[in-house]
Amino acid sequence: MLRFGALLLVVTLLAAPVRAATYSELFSTRKYTDAQIQAMVESFDYQLGTVSLADGAATLELGPEYYFLNAEDARQILVDFVGLPNNPNTLGAIFPIKKTPVDGKSWIAEVIFDPMGRVSEDGLEDYDTAALLEWMQKDILDYNPSRQRLGYPTTELVGWAQSPKYDSQEKKLHWAKEILIEGKSPNTLNYDIRALGRRGVLAISFVSSIAQRDAVKTAGADIQDAANFAPGHTYADFDEDADEEAEFDIAELIVGKSLDELGAMSALSDFMKDFWLLALIPILGVWWFLVGRKEV
Numbered sequence: 001m002l003r004f005g006a007l008l009l010v011v012t013l014l015a016a017p018v019r020a021a022t023y024s025e026l027f028s029t030r031k032y033t034d035a036q037i038q039a040m041v042e043s044f045d046y047q048l049g050t051v052s053l054a055d056g057a058a059t060l061e062l063g064p065e066y067y068f069l070n071a072e073d074a075r076q077i078l079v080d081f082v083g084l085p086n087n088p089n090t091l092g093a094i095f096p097i098k099k100t101p102v103d104g105k106s107w108i109a110e111v112i113f114d115p116m117g118r119v120s121e122d123g124l125e126d127y128d129t130a131a132l133l134e135w136m137q138k139d140i141l142d143y144n145p146s147r148q149r150l151g152y153p154t155t156e157l158v159g160w161a162q163s164p165k166y167d168s169q170e171k172k173l174h175w176a177k178e179i180l181i182e183g184k185s186p187n188t189l190n191y192d193i194r195a196l197g198r199r200g201v202l203a204i205s206f207v208s209s210i211a212q213r214d215a216v217k218t219a220g221a222d223i224q225d226a227a228n229f230a231p232g233h234t235y236a237d238f239d240e241d242a243d244e245e246a247e248f249d250i251a252e253l254i255v256g257k258s259l260d261e262l263g264a265m266s267a268l269s270d271f272m273k274d275f276w277l278l279a280l281i282p283i284l285g286v287w288w289f290l291v292g293r294k295e296v
Helices: 002-015 034-045 072-083 129-141 144-149 211-226 252-256 265-291
Strands: 017-022 044-047 048-055 058-062 068-069 090-096 108-114 118-120 155-167 172-180 188-196 201-209 225-231 245-249
Touching: 017 201, 034 072, 034 172, 034 211, 034 225, 048 090, 068 211, 072 090, 090 211, 118 188, 118 252, 129 144, 129 155, 129 252, 144 172, 155 188, 155 211, 155 252, 172 211, 172 252, 188 211, 188 225, 188 252, 201 211, 245 252
Parallel strands: 118 245
Antiparallel strands: 017 044, 044 068, 048 058, 058 225, 068 090, 090 108, 108 201, 155 172, 172 188, 188 201
16 A cells, blocks of 8 residues: 555656755755855756746656756756856756756756647658768768858758657657867757747757766656647647648758758758858857766
8 A cells, every 4th residue: 555655756746847946855965065056056957847838838748867957047047057058049958866956977858839730740751861971961061161160060960860760650860969179078968859830840859968968868768758739739630721831841850951952962051061060059059068078
């Protein structure tokens, strides 16, 4: 009976609405020598359980292995501490429960809602993922001289750490890329999840070192299951008379740009030079946070 009662308590906690915990509750023995860092992490609201997102349009049903920081708290880590660009659509970030938000030997998963409209399910079959990867690799290499002139190290898209896969039942897409930065080791891992909804896309993007690949793969599967649109906001709820279609299809979510806007695949080259410069420069900040910095 005691075991059943304990199990019932665990199930109840997992199904409970969001609960805010303090730093001392989660990390009572973890103190930082930097007083500003310590004050920052103690100021956060660590959200556990089921988190409501985008004014109730979506939820994250987080299990006991993860916590969530809201947009304001997450920006202090992602923008001020790590050095990523500020995204006005950021809803917050997910972290593993055993790691503080400034623990460099871990991963961060930024959560964004992009109200781009309903994404077409067409497209993934039209693009060979191996060919798309080969083209992206070449384009990054072609732009390395420009990065060097600007004083940045060269970068290389090593390959898919996990090739793109789309679940047509759940309306979710995920993929992962391994990126090499000149003079930096280990490589950086980007793992991306996209959940398709009625009016836009819930994007969850992990950044970590490749050394965290197994941990990110496990967390990615958990969080993909945890992220869902609420009734009335799902892909199936689309109203063609009231809602808008996105300019992107599924394949174009991977690239980050509508190919139709550019007229032809070859026309992507000029755009992607700028795209990859903007996309990969922040990875230097991520690498420093995850690998290169000294413990604070």
